[in-house]
Amino acid sequence: MAAAEASRYGARERMVFSAAQLIRRDGVAATGMREVAVHAHAPRGSLQHYFPGGKEQLVNEAVGWAGRYAGKRVDRFLAALSEPTPSGLFGEMVRQWTDEYTAVGFAGGCPVAAATVDCAETSAPTREAASAAFADWSGSVARALTGMGVPQERAGALATLMISALEGAILVARAERDVRALTTVARELGPLLDAAVR
Amino acid sequence: MAAAEASRYGARERMVFSAAQLIRRDGVAATGMREVAVHAHAPRGSLQHYFPGGKEQLVNEAVGWAGRYAGKRVDRFLAALSEPTPSGLFGEMVRQWTDEYTAVGFAGGCPVAAATVDCAETSAPTREAASAAFADWSGSVARALTGMGVPQERAGALATLMISALEGAILVARAERDVRALTTVARELGPLLDAAVR
DNA sequence: CGTTGTTTATGACGGCGGTCATAGTAGTTC
DNA sequence: GAACTACTATGACCGCCGTCATAAACAACG
Incomplete structure (x- = not known):
């Protein structure tokens, strides 16, 4: 997780990954x-080579990566829950952040949020990348909810x-x-979420 | 609101105001x-004069201004509601944003959020200003809720x-x-909020 | 070996942005 | 009117950053 060793992943991947980390902070x-x-x-010479589209491309890929990561993470949370409930899933999503914050401090936020704040009005492609990232993430959450018995129409809204x-609590x-x-939104939202399973 | 005429407010105030607008975007x-x-x-010469603390000072004042503005806005929403309910207040808070977005487009977000994303790790004073802004805002909301019959312990959490x-929906x-x-969170959260009035 | 394509190295350029230095103007007070 | 304060005007400095140009290493393969 830290300082990504130079071997397991290629230079390109590592740069996307690092970009996400730095943007986040x-x-x-x-x-x-x-x-x-x-x-x-x-x-340094690899920047031009792998990202001929310049900084914008790198940022967009970092945002895309973050979106897919968040989605996969939700899938794993779901799989790890012994008895899946909406509040349980949300609790895990929140806990990921409280764990990080208590363990290593409050240095980082969500890279997608950062990209939205900084680029929404400046770069249309980046804004679209952020939108797609939210869609990925929210898609995973909605699928998880429907799997728990939340009606389809409701699942998207709850996601x-x-x-x-x-995001706001972060x-x-x-x-x-x-x-x-973070703990407040988890606690207050839990019952509402569980009430949606029919 | 637009392009702040040069007369009504002093140069100093106008700069703080403009800073908030630009940061927001x-x-x-x-x-x-x-x-x-x-x-x-x-x-341009007034920058040094009014903000000897440089950009950081200007940003901090803009964030502080935004926090106080948000608080006052909540107070006004509350006063304008014929029969005050938590969901009604939240609906107004959300509507301020949907109105702006449908009227003039999605150019701007919340300046406090922007400052948090960009400066939380870089500048402790700015982070504190953001924290204070959230506190102002949230204080107003909590007071409004208690006034509607929400128990004190719960009001802070709901705020x-x-x-x-x-913020997340923005x-x-x-x-x-x-x-x-925005409309989704307003709709989904309404009943939960109203259920808190005893 | 030569060639071709991928990757890396490095220096330069141009622009921007925050800050400083310095000097000027305007308004007020003694 | 002189002194003093509040404000404004400019130009320069310095550093950072994204990008480009150019060339070197290096690998694979015929």
Whole structure:
């Protein structure tokens, strides 16, 4: 997880991964390309080669990666739940963040959120990448919910609610350097979510 | 609201106001000081004079202003409701955003969110300003809820939930260029909120 | 060995942005 | 009117950053 060794993944993958990490922490604008290369232990010359589309391409791929990662993560949470309930899933999603924050501090937020804030008005492709990332993520959540017996029409809406509440709570938690907001939304939203299983 | 005329407010106020607007749209890092001065129709030389603390000071004041603004706005929403209910208040808070987005487009997000994303790890004072802004806002919401009969212990938690869900929905809505996420959280959260009045 | 295609190295360019230095203007007070 | 304060005007500095140009290593393969 840390400092991605130079062997297991190719330089290209490592750079996308590092970009996501740095964006998550400092935002898109404050993240430099040279910095990404250094962080990924990748040669600077590879930037041009793998990302001829420049920074925008790198950012877009990082956002896309983050979206797919979030989706897979939801799938794994679901698989790990002994008796799957909406509140249980949401609890795990939230716990991922409280765990990180208590373990290593409040340095990072969600890269998709960062890209949206920094690029939504500047770069249409990046905004679309963010939109797609949310769609991936929300798709996984909605599928999980329907699998638990939540009616199809409702599942999408609840997925949006869960992701919105989580994203907002991440923001507040980072600002306050306190996981309070995260645990609060998990606790308050739990019953509502479980009430949707028929 | 637009292009702040040069008379009603002083140059200093206008710059803080403009900073908030630009940060809201492009993020903190992408907002230049010279740009703020131009947008505020303020002399460039006044930047040093009014904000000797540099960009950080300007950003912090913009964030503080945004927090107080959000708080006052909640108070006004509350006052305007004929029969105050939590869902009614939340509906108004959400509607402020759907109205803006449908009227003038998805150019802007929440300046406090932008400051958090861009500066939380870089600048402790700015992070604290963001935290204070959330506290102002959330304080107003919590007071409004208690006034509607929500038990004190619960009001704070629900205020956090409301603000988190709203912030997250703003993000998603901006990425998707669609108010869907906003209307969804308002609809889904309404009953839960009203159920808290004893 | 030669050739071809992939990857890396490096330096330069041009632009922008925050900050500083310095000086100028305007308004007020003694 | 002189002194003093509040404000404005500019230009310069310096650093960072994304990008480009160019060339070198290196691998695979005929």
